[in-house]
Amino acid sequence: MDKINKAGIGSEILRLWDEGWSGDRIAEKTGGVVIGRSILRYVERHGRTPWDTRKDVVCENCGKEFKKVRSVFRNSRLHFCCMPCYHAHLKNPDYIRSVYGSRLARGVVRDCGFMIQPLETIHHVDGNCNNNEPSNLMVFANHGDHMRWHRGDRDLVQPVWSGVN
Numbered sequence: 001m002d003k004i005n006k007a008g009i010g011s012e013i014l015r016l017w018d019e020g021w022s023g024d025r026i027a028e029k030t031g032g033v034v035i036g037r038s039i040l041r042y043v044e045r046h047g048r049t050p051w052d053t054r055k056d057v058v059c060e061n062c063g064k065e066f067k068k069v070r071s072v073f074r075n076s077r078l079h080f081c082c083m084p085c086y087h088a089h090l091k092n093p094d095y096i097r098s099v100y101g102s103r104l105a106r107g108v109v110r111d112c113g114f115m116i117q118p119l120e121t122i123h124h125v126d127g128n129c130n131n132n133e134p135s136n137l138m139v140f141a142n143h144g145d146h147m148r149w150h151r152g153d154r155d156l157v158q159p160v161w162s163g164v165n
Helices: 002-007 010-018 023-027 036-045 069-074 083-090 101-111 143-150
Strands: 054-058 064-067 119-122 138-139
Touching: 002 010, 010 023, 010 036, 054 069, 064 119, 101 119, 101 138, 119 143, 138 143
Parallel strands: none
Antiparallel strands: 054 064, 119 138
C-alpha cells in the first residue's frame, strides 16, 4: 500500500476498479508499480468487495435491473437480461430470409468485378435476401465484422466492398 500512496495512483486504481477492470489489468495500466493481488487488497481496504464481481446494470430492451459479472460487463456495450430481450433488440422487421440469397449475391458481386473470398460475408442493405441489386449489397471481411455492423458498431468496421461505390 505504501507503493500505491507514494506513486499517487490510489484514486486511479479505485476508478478503474469501479469501471470493471481486473486487478492484473490495473497493475499493467499503472505501469507495474504493484501486482494484481496488492490492488485487490487496496480496493478491499477502501470499501470495495473484490470477491463480489457483479455489477448492477439495466436491460436495454425492457429496463429491468439485474446483476452482471464484471468481466462480461466490461466486454459488452449493451446489456440484456435474457435472450428474448437480446433478440428483440436485434429484430429487423424488414428481414426476408432466403436460402439461396447469399449464393446468388456472391455471383452478383463477382460479376461486378470483386473477387469475393470464401470467408467474406454478403450483407443485404435493405434486409431482403432476394434483392440482389449491386446497390443493395455490401461485403464484409468475415462474419464477425458483419455482426458488428448489425449490432451498430459501424465506426469499428467498414465493408471491404459496397455496390454503392
